[in-house]
Amino acid sequence: MTIKLHGMTYSNYYNMVKAIMIEKGMDFEEVHVLPNQESEFLLKSPMGKVPCLETEDGFLSETGVMIDYIDSLKIGPSLYPEQLFAQAKVKELIRHLELYIELPARRLYGDVFFGNPAMDELKGQVKLQLEKGFASLQHLASFDPYLAGKELSYADFYYRFSVGLATIVCKKALNWNALSELPNIKGLLDLMDERESIQKIQADQARDA
Secondary structure: OOEEEEEOOOOHHHHHHHHHHHHOOOOEEEEEOOOOOOHHHHOOOOOOOOOEEEEOOEEEEOHHHHHHHHHHOOOOOOOOOOOHHHHHHHHHHHHHHHHHHHHHHHOOHHHHHOOOOOOHHHHHHHHHHHHHHHHHHHHHOOOOOEOOEOOOOHHHHHHHHHHHHHHHHHHHHHOOOHHHHOOOHHHHHHHHHOOHHHHHHHHHHHHHO
16 A cells, blocks of 8 residues: 555645655655544544544554654665664754744744734744744754754754744744844755755645645
């Protein structure tokens, strides 16, 4: 059975998984579906979120779980380092990006992308959270040139599709040009955008816009 990725091209988590499978040269199909609470979809993704991954053994939800499953298939190169502590540092970076950059920025997605203005109090809260998240990322990441060092890792795909959106939120909702004001941020985004997997994602997004 060919693996099927269920979701939509404008979901950043969908694109993380999709880019990694492209990077690995995997054979997979895409199934377009929006987040929903229909009983049939909840059997596949219990929270009704996208993406979810259809395998020959059943469905998986949650991006980190899907990526670890894909890694375990040993198709193409692993994007985890061999050394165990280095692996843990990549996972630490992923968790940091999820909790302290992606999630705070998501609180203003309605304001930036869907025309639902946010209160100034919420904007202030998010700015403080993002300032702290980006500052701590500077201590945690190496940017040498990739997030965890000289080799590409799964953390770089989380970075591309979480930090990329977060900098848009910063500029449009917070009048903060984080892309140019914060060290290292733009350089790694530009480096990731050179990859064929990311360019394929961008082309598919433009097609579906």
